[in-house]
Amino acid sequence: MGVRVWRSGYGRLLGLPVGVVALGGCLVLSVRFGAAEISTAEVIRAFTDFDDRSTGHLIVQTIRVPRALIAACVGAALAVAGAIMQGLTRNPLADPGILGINAGAALAVVAGVFLFGIGSIGVYALFAFLGAAVTAVVVYGLGSLGRGGMTPLKLTVAGAALTALFSSLTTAILILNERTLEEVRFWLAGSVAGRDLELFLRLLPYMGVGLVVALSLGRQITTLNLGEDIARGLGQRTGWVKALAALAVVLLAGGAVAAAGPIGFVGLVIPHVVRFFAGADYRWILPYSAICGAMLLVLSDVAARLVLRPQELPVGVMIALLGAPFFIYLARWKVKR
Amino acid sequence: MRRWIVVRPPGLPVSFRLGARVPAVLLALTLVTLAGMVLNVGYGEYPISPPDVVRTVLGIEAGDGNYGFIVNTLRLPRVLVAFAVGVALAVAGAILQGITRNPLAAPEIVGVNAGAGLAAVTLIVALPAVSVAYLPFAAFGGALVVATLVYLISWKGGGASPIRLILVGIGFAAMATALTTIMITFGEIYAVQQALVWLSGSVYARGWAELFALLPWLALFLPLAFAGARQLNALNLGDDVARSLGGRVELQRLSLIVVCVALAGAAVATAGAIGFVGLMAPHIARRLVGPSHEGLIPVAAMTGGMLVVLADLVGRAAFSPIEIPCGLITSAIGAPYFLYLLYRSRNL
Numbered sequence: 001m002g003v004r005v006w007r008s009g010y011g012r013l014l015g016l017p018v019g020v021v022a023l024g025g026c027l028v029l030s031v032r033f034g035a036a037e038i039s040t041a042e043v044i045r046a047f048t049d050f051d052d053r054s055t056g057h058l059i060v061q062t063i064r065v066p067r068a069l070i071a072a073c074v075g076a077a078l079a080v081a082g083a084i085m086q087g088l089t090r091n092p093l094a095d096p097g098i099l100g101i102n103a104g105a106a107l108a109v110v111a112g113v114f115l116f117g118i119g120s121i122g123v124y125a126l127f128a129f130l131g132a133a134v135t136a137v138v139v140y141g142l143g144s145l146g147r148g149g150m151t152p153l154k155l156t157v158a159g160a161a162l163t164a165l166f167s168s169l170t171t172a173i174l175i176l177n178e179r180t181l182e183e184v185r186f187w188l189a190g191s192v193a194g195r196d197l198e199l200f201l202r203l204l205p206y207m208g209v210g211l212v213v214a215l216s217l218g219r220q221i222t223t224l225n226l227g228e229d230i231a232r233g234l235g236q237r238t239g240w241v242k243a244l245a246a247l248a249v250v251l252l253a254g255g256a257v258a259a260a261g262p263i264g265f266v267g268l269v270i271p272h273v274v275r276f277f278a279g280a281d282y283r284w285i286l287p288y289s290a291i292c293g294a295m296l297l298v299l300s301d302v303a304a305r306l307v308l309r310p311q312e313l314p315v316g317v318m319i320a321l322l323g324a325p326f327f328i329y330l331a332r333w334k335v336k337r
Numbered sequence: 338m339r340r341w342i343v344v345r346p347p348g349l350p351v352s353f354r355l356g357a358r359v360p361a362v363l364l365a366l367t368l369v370t371l372a373g374m375v376l377n378v379g380y381g382e383y384p385i386s387p388p389d390v391v392r393t394v395l396g397i398e399a400g401d402g403n404y405g406f407i408v409n410t411l412r413l414p415r416v417l418v419a420f421a422v423g424v425a426l427a428v429a430g431a432i433l434q435g436i437t438r439n440p441l442a443a444p445e446i447v448g449v450n451a452g453a454g455l456a457a458v459t460l461i462v463a464l465p466a467v468s469v470a471y472l473p474f475a476a477f478g479g480a481l482v483v484a485t486l487v488y489l490i491s492w493k494g495g496g497a498s499p500i501r502l503i504l505v506g507i508g509f510a511a512m513a514t515a516l517t518t519i520m521i522t523f524g525e526i527y528a529v530q531q532a533l534v535w536l537s538g539s540v541y542a543r544g545w546a547e548l549f550a551l552l553p554w555l556a557l558f559l560p561l562a563f564a565g566a567r568q569l570n571a572l573n574l575g576d577d578v579a580r581s582l583g584g585r586v587e588l589q590r591l592s593l594i595v596v597c598v599a600l601a602g603a604a605v606a607t608a609g610a611i612g613f614v615g616l617m618a619p620h621i622a623r624r625l626v627g628p629s630h631e632g633l634i635p636v637a638a639m640t641g642g643m644l645v646v647l648a649d650l651v652g653r654a655a656f657s658p659i660e661i662p663c664g665l666i667t668s669a670i671g672a673p674y675f676l677y678l679l680y681r682s683r684n685l
Contacts, residue, residue, distance in 0.1 A: 093504070145680055153504065157441065158679060160507050164445075164612060165672030168665045175665075176656055264511070313522055320515035324508050331504035332490050 012284050015277075019291035023072065026298040030068035031060060033302055035310050066197040071301045071315070072294040073200075074192060074260045077207045079293020080214045080286055081252040082267020083274070087221040087282050088245050089143075091152040092272070092330055096132075096253040097264020099159035103166035104135025105257035106188060114173045125203055125258045132254035135162060136246060190261040190316025192301055203255045210251030211290065217245055218283035225282070263316040265323025266293050272330070353566070359632040362625045366639040370420065370646060377419075377650045378412045382658070410544075418543040418607060419649045419663065420642040421551050423614055425604035427641020428562050430615025431622070431634055432597040435569035436590050437502060440678055443616035444480075444601040447506035450612075451513035452483025453605035454536060458517050461532045462524030470550045476606030477554075480598045483509050488594070538609040538664020540649055547607050554603035559638070561596050566630035569593065573628065611648075611664040613671020614641050620678065 032043055038056040045051075046060040078096060085094035096102050108131025109124060139162060143155030170188070220241040224231045231238050256263070270293045271285060278284040297315065300322070304313040340357035378394075379385045385393070385404060392398075393408040426444065433442045444450050456479025457472050487509055491501040517536070521529050568589045571579040579586050601615065618641035619633065625640075626632040648663040648670075655661060 098507075142676060142679065154679065156507065157503060158676065160446070161672050161675045161679065164668055164675075168612065168668035168672070172661050172665045172669065175661055176659055308523060311522055313519060317515045317518045317522075320511055321519075324512035324515065327511065328490060328505050328508035331501060331508060332493070 012278060016287060016291070019288065019295075023291055023295050023298070026295045026302075027068045027072060030071065030298050030302050031064045034059070034064055034305055035312070063194075066200070067192055067195065067301070068298060070195050070197075070200050070259055071192040071297045073204065073207060074256045074263065075266055075293040075295070075297025076290040077210065077252040077256040077293075078263060078266040079270035079289040079296070080211060080267075081249045081256070082293075083271035083282070083285050083289040084214055084217070084221065084245050084249050084252075085267065086271050087225045087285075088242060088249075089140075089150060089152075089155060090225060090227075091150070091155055092334055093152050093156045093268065093327065095265060095268035096249070096256075097262060097266075098156060098163075098268060098327070099136075099139050100162035100166060101132050101135050101139070101249070101253045102257050102262035102264060103163040103170070104138075105129075105131040105254050106262045107131055107166040107170045108134075109258065110170050110173050110188070114177050124199070125206065125255065128258035129206070129250055129254035132257065133246075133250045135166075136250060138162065188261050190263045191304075191314040192260050192297070193312060193314075195259060200259050203259050206251050207255040207259075210248045210255065213244055214248040214252065215286050215290075217241065217248065218281070218286050221245060221282040221286075222280070225280070261316065263297075263319055265319050265327065266296060268330075269323050269326050270296060272326070351564075353631045356626050356629060356632045359626050359636065362636055363639060366636065366643055370639060370643040373643060373646045373650060374416045374420065377416045377646055377653075378408055380650065380654060381407075381412065383407055414545045414548050415540050415543050416646060416649070418548050418551065419540045419645045421548065421555055422540065422604045422608045422611060423618070423641035423643070423645030424559070424638040425551075425555060425600040425641075426611060426614040426645075427618030427622075427637045428559060428634055429597045429601040429604070430641075431619040431630070431637040432562060432565070432569065432593050432600075433615070434619050435573055435630060436593050436597075438573060438575070439502070440620070440682055441503065441616070441675070443613065443675075444597070444605075445510070445610060445612055445615065446503055448483045448487050448509035448513065449480045449598060449601045450605050450610040451510040451517075453477070453480040453602045454610055455479050455513040455517045455520070456482075457606050458520050458532045458536065462520045462528045465525065465528045469546055473550055473554055473603040473606040477599055477602035479513075480602035480605065481595075483513060484594060484598045536609050538611040538667075539652075539660075539662030540608050540645075541660065541662065543608065551603055551607045554599060558596050558599045558603075561592075562600070563631075563634055565589070565593050565596065566634055569630040573630075609662075609664060611645060612668035613675065614644055614667050616678075617667075617671050617674055618644060620674075 032038075032040060036056070036059055038060065042054075042056045043060055046054075046057040050061065051057050081101075082095045085096070085099065086092060088094075105128040108127040112123065112127035139155065139159050140150075142158035142162075144150040145154070174188075220231075220236060223234055223236055224238060224241055228238055231241075253267075270289050274285050274288040274292055278288045297319070300318040301315045304315045304318045307313065341354045342357055342360070343352070343354040345352040375387045375390050379387055379390045383403070385408065389404060390408060393404045394413060429449075430443050433444060433447065434440060453476035456475045459479075460467060460472060460475040487502060487506050491505045493501065521532060524532065568579075568584060571582050571584050572586065572589065572593075576586050579589075604611070619637045621640050622633050622637035626636050644667060645663060648666040652661040652663045652666045
């Protein structure tokens with residue numbers, strides 16, 4: 001009975017507000033806990049009765065709240081980008097980190113700073129999008145070479161090689177220009193700590209557009225996932241769908257990298273977890289991925305602050321420790337040759 | 338008709354044959370490597386002309402009294418370490434490509450370098466008092482653990498498919514890298530500084546102590562690698578053929594993996610992860626002397642040494658006075674080469 005209600009769609013529809021509430025709970029946790037000990041009452045007072053002479057209030061308002069929001073948005077963007085890539089390439093191992101898109105965006109930003117001395121926030125983001133777009137095209141091209149067409153292996157290996165290339169070039173640029181790139185170096189660690197709220201607010205519209213485009217493509221991606229021939233046979237204009245989906249990936253992954261640096265594996269793990277309860281329909285997978293991705297990144301960020309207190313781990317490391325075993329599991333048991 | 342040189346030393350229980358081109362190719366590579374070494378030693382803040390470098394190394398008094406110190410204490414061990422590391426990585430790569438029959442296999446792709454790096458950083462950060470001589474042991478241990486796990490997890494239906502090997506290796510590399518970052522976040526600042534210099538894949542500030550820690554590993558495992566050439570040739574034809582030729586396939590593969598891991602681990606322990614040498618050198622060697630491993634292993638070794646020595650020279654000279662670690666140079670050349678190989682093997 002329960003299963004039938006769930007499958008009918010109403011259950012899945014009801015699940016969405018539940019997920020949003022849970023995400024709200026995660027955000028509260030993220031605001032409540034951190035390096036500085038601030039009591040719950042004090043945290044509440046920071047919102048109801050803000051006092052700009054209190055250190056605790058200032059920490060909550062200017063550090064913790066932006067950080068929680070950035071983590072949530074970046075997590076949602078990465079998870080949805082991963083879900084779209086998995087649907088589009090029919091590759092269970094697709095993820096913006098593994099396929100090199102994060103590394104490409106990072107290289108573009110660092111190269112932009114190095115070559116043109118860009119300081120303006122808008123241009124910064126533009127370079128991230130450009131890098132993400134170019135890398136996406138190159139990986140897709142390399143992965144589809146040859147007789148068998150695109151296979152998970154070719155795509156993944158091409159992504160790994162591009163990541164190696166891009167990250168060594170990034171490191172080389174950073175070594176050449178160590179002092180002026182101090183800020184970029186910090187950004188490169190893949191963390192949501194101490195991020196610039198202004199930069200994030202400038203990026204939010206791009207990620208928002210990407211998210212809307214992605215969510216509106218759910219039905220088309222489900223069809224495309226059956227195979228390109230079937231999708232075309234059902235009357236879909238596959239070229240348009242692919243182009244729009246690629247645009248969404250570039251906006252989401254590029255925006256996430258510009259905001260938080262390269263964070264891998266969120267886009268890999270979340271869609272697989274979501275498929276356990278949302279089925280194979282991307283109209284459900286995409287919104288649930290957004291919610292669960294946001295929750296994962298917010299919770300990982302809290303954990304990254306608490307495990308080695310007072311030191312702090314980059315949240316990208318936490319996610320990699322969770323995500324890499326999952327990747328191995330998929331590669332070993334779920335990928336057919 | 339291919340011509341062979343057959344070597345049968347009287348009174349010794351060994352015999353092998355080499356392609357006729359091998360000695361000439363080896364000689365040419367050696368000359369290029371020596372030239373690269375002399376240039377590398379001569380280049381720097383305090384330039385020394387090539388003839389003076391040669392004279393100083395040979396112990397003949399040349400130039401002013403500083404030459405002896407600069408050449409023999411500062412620059413020569415560094416160049417020799419670069420060469421030795423390149424040799425070890427290249428032979429490890431040649432063995433790995435031989436046993437997996439996979440042109441894309443390389444120590445870094447299957448996670449061996451990341452495992453060795455994790456173990457070595459753990460040692461540096463957790464036990465800063467331990468001498469560098471123990472680093473190769475730690476790195477060997479880490480590399481062995483990761484290689485074993487990758488091999489076991491990739492095993493399915495009676496074999497470790499090369500494709501699964503690569504994918505699982507990528508996963509383990511990501512995990513080991515994340516753990517290494519944790520060690521760096523966790524550690525004392527001085528130890529971390531040391532670990533960071535070391536991690537970037539560089540021969541910067543390597544001296545005689547590091548060289549002498551590495552040499553025993555090369556002295557032990559390079560002959561073993563060469564002795565395994567015959568088995569590699571058989572394995573290269575496929576497990577069934579190797580078995581019908583009388584080989585104990587699983588045992589041979591296991592011992593060759595141990596040799597490969599020992600060489601890669603020792604190299605990584607000395608100079609950090611110098612990327613893609615283990616991938617490129619065997620391919621270049623195969624182009625030069627063909628696929629027979631008796632010739633391939635020494636030529637790949639010399640090619641690998643040459644690559645790292647030249648990469649170090651380029652890294653020092655290209656943007657001087659800033660030095661680019663040679664690991665970045667080899668990766669910047671090696672990764673596109675890897676993509677090219679991927680393109681060439683697209684229809685396999």
